[in-house]
Amino acid sequence: MLRRIALPVIALLLMLSVVAGCGGAAPKTTSPAPTTPAADQKPAEAAKAKQTTYPVTVKDDLGREVTIPAEPKRIVSVAPSNTELLFALGKGGVLVGRSDFDDFPAEVANVPSIGGWMPPNYEKIIAAKPDLMLLVGGSDEARNKLIDEYKLNVFVLDPQTFEQAYDGIKRLGVAVNAQDAAEKLVADMKGAVKEVTDKVAKATTKPKVYYEVWDEPLMTVGAGTYIDDMIRIAGGVNVAADSKGWATINAEVIAKANPDIVIASSADIEKKIKARPTWAEFKAVKDGKVVAVGDANHVSRPGPRLVLGLQWFAKTIHPELFK
């Protein structure tokens, strides 16, 4: 009687063990929790990349609800900041018009220029037949003309701080169907910022920094700018933190603050600051800590190069922590 039961039991046991072995691996591949971003997936899984379903309505930086009927295939950008960003999101291919001042990346030279922004060359813009225009702040008149008279679809993107940049990049990603690229870019930027923040946590000093944009009149940057963000993140104190945006400042205020480091917006300004007789007594001038910013484009355009700007500031403000 046992021999007759043994064979089916052993077969059942064998079957059970095989099933148990396969069942152990399955939960891993079908786990619902997403831990890796889509871009990391192998090409075989590219089909799972996040796509924007059109028509889509995205808010731009002026709070306008912009409806985009289909994926933009002909984008015109009027400022270097947005052009650079578009390329960084991998959408340089749909750029059909850019401004005279665009200079990065090198491929931009292959895209025809539609002139400037203030004032814009309407003829060239129309000739490029854009299905989406990327604008920055500035002339309301020009923007309204593009919308009302020429019936163009206009998206204003002009972030001025890191936080605004993260949010703006993501929205742009939705608008042009580059969500994954946008998320990756933002993650990379945040990662770089964290790297700096972590190192700066070990700093023992918090140097006072004055950034001079222009000399006559004295102009600096206050809260609500990339530079102000960078100074803060890099472990410094902006002497003009109480001002807002690009503001003029009284020489007395700077003298009172007596900054440890002075950063000039250009080599010319740097030379002028060093030659200023009134400032000879200032700490930064005496210590020789007056320097021109590495690359002005790294501190004004939202995009991957913002990180380079931040890293320059970190090296300048805390040279002992960043080699």
Added chain:
Amino acid sequence: MRTARGRRVILISAAVLLVTLVLAAGVGAVRIPPLEAVRILLSRLPGLHLSPNWEATNAVIFWQIRLPRVLMGALVGMSLSLAGGAYQGLFKNPLADPSILGVSSGAALGGAVAIAFLGHLQIKGVGTLPFFAFLGGIAAVAVVYRLAAVGRRVPVVGLLLAGVAVGSFCISLVSLILYMTNQQARDAIVFWMMGGLGGANWEKVAWLLPYLAVGIGVLLFYWRELNALLLGDESALHLGVDVELLKKMILVAGTLLTAASVAFAGTIGFVGLVVPHLVRFLVGPDHRYLLPAAGVVGAIVLVAADTLARSLVAAEVPVGLVMALLGGPFFLWLLRRKLQPADA
């Protein structure tokens, strides 16, 4: 007696100026207690040994930033008022002002060129901006003179017309530059043109002084001839005044004073128009008292306006703006009084 009154007004204004200077030196974006300011001031006197109980930065602010700025304000205010007063005599028009011959527009053009295109230049000592602004002002008046001169004479009507023409032309060129240049330069030009003493330092004061001295000297020198000029060109001639030479002297002095002022402080309106007008109301048209009084009062007015401008906020407010906001309505009020005299 008008002489006594004239003297009194000058003395009183001089006293007020002194007080204004002291008060102005004590006020600013950074608060320096008045007692401390006095101590800092006295510490420089030889023989007095005061132990420094003030912050080093306060001393720097006081000596390097505030004092030169206050002095420059006084000098510029004085120059513009004197130039205005003299031109009002030259044109026999109490509504003339220093910019009537296009010197401000020319200086604005020079300044705009310097800011927009010559940022990389470094003119030793005075700086690119004042240098070119000054040149621009002088050049503009030279052109006006050549246009207006008929042989050896310079008819006043010709000067006025040429001044308007050259002035407009210079301003249109400034607009062109604003159009062509980048945002930053544009902002800087516009701000500079609003007139400000923000960049004042001892070096600039030193540069300013000789021009001011010459201009002031010439004008005070010719006060009798200026009086005669008010009776009419021919009447002045009959009194033995070399009218053509006098006109040239006033032109040169007025131009030097105004060009130097604009070069270092941008275009500041109303001081050169309202102050002499007001002072004439107080002391009469006799230039012996009018010019010195106008100079002193002009200094007071500009220093007061600038003190207001720089103590309200941490930002740099252009003094020309303050002058326009205060001077404009005041001027309208003066005009109304003149056009609607209450009694004969």
Added chain:
Amino acid sequence: MYLRVDGLTCGYGARMVLDGFSLALHRGEFLAVVGPNGCGKSTLVKAVSRALRPAAGTVSLAGRDIWQMRPRELARQVAVVAQETGVEFDFTVEEVVAMGRLPHLSRFRRETEADERAVRRAMEATNTLPLASRLVTGLSGGERQRVMVARALAQEPELLLLDEPTAHLDITHQIELLDLTRRLNRERGLSVVAVLHDLNLAAQYAARLLMMKDGRRFAEGSPTEVVTESNVAAVYGSRVKVTVHPEEGSPHVILLSGERRRDEQAC
């Protein structure tokens, strides 16, 4: 010979009003210059006062070419009272008269007693002392002219040039002004050259008359010699009758209507 004009060719732009004009004036003379508009009398005065530079010829004062002098030097000797000049500035009468001392003052010399006396005397002579602290802008035309004469007198000149000074004055003031001028001429020996548009006043007050036509001398001499019916007709082209002034004894011109002549011709 005090004032001498030799071969004066003078004008405006290309138009020469005077061509080779000559004139001689002795010290203490009272010469009136008359003639129709455009005859050159104002030009003559301007040339003598150095307001206009001649194209040719000389003007000399006490033997010295006036263009060789400094303007101040000339102003110490010659004073000019022109037609009413509007002054828009609030000078007091005293201040305006005091300006007459300008040629005598040097840059740094303050006004002295002598200057103040000259000013006071000038104002006494012109009866403008009561107006001393009044503003010039508040005076009547006649008062203003008197102030201008006072200013000229304050210069303490040797020669007084009057260029139609009575043009805008009413009758009383015209008489006043000329009475004053004559008195100064007689009592102080002030030489006077007066351009007058009124023939009668000229004849009444001046010792010598110069009648000009088209930039040239037409007649010169005593009033009786110059003011004749034929002269007037030739120079002014109008018919007049010349009588004798009841008090002064000078020739007096009575204007006759042009209409009657036409009627007479019609007859």
